[in-house]
Amino acid sequence: MRALIVVAVVCFLAGCGAPSMGELRGWGxxxxxxxxxxxxxxxxxxxxxxxxxxxxxxxxxxxxQSWGNTGYTVVTKGSHYFVDIDDSPSGSMAKFYVVVSDTIAKNRLSSLQGCL
Structure with missing residues (x-):
């Protein structure tokens, strides 16, 4: 997974643009x-x-924004950090995605964990 993030960063810096939310979801x-x-x-x-x-x-x-039939996506402007949240039998499941692993990503992850 980290290799995919590195590839995404290199592509972004080379002018290819950041991966879409759909691409990130596809990578996991x-x-x-x-x-x-x-x-x-x-x-x-x-x-x-x-x-x-x-x-x-x-x-x-x-x-x-709405995600799927019963879920939500919390996303930052620019879509560099987002979390998909779906209902599950025991409550909900949150999947956290980042384009670039930086200080902001760490802070976003910490906030997510604080809400669980």
Whole structure:
């Protein structure tokens, strides 16, 4: 997985552009987590946490969009960091994706984990 991220970064720096959200989903998530919260509850928590980070560090803001039949995607402007959140029998499942593993990605992941 890390090799794919490196390839994506090299391609981006070479002017090819960042991979799409669909491409990242096809490659698989960077990390996945289960939560006892519903997908709606978890997506609201993550979006709020990511918005707070944006205000504090000037990183891209975030928004929520529908994903699949019962899920949500919390995504930053530019789609460099996003999490797909779907309902599961025990609550919800969150799949975290990043284009570039940097400090912002680590902060977004930490916020996601704090919401679980």
């Amino acid at each position: 998530s960077n990390q996945a987590f289960g939560s006892k919260k519903t997908s709606s509850q978890l997506s609201k928590c993550v979006q709020g946490a990511w918005q707070s980070q944006s205000a504090a560090d000037g990183s891209p803001g975030s928004y929520v």
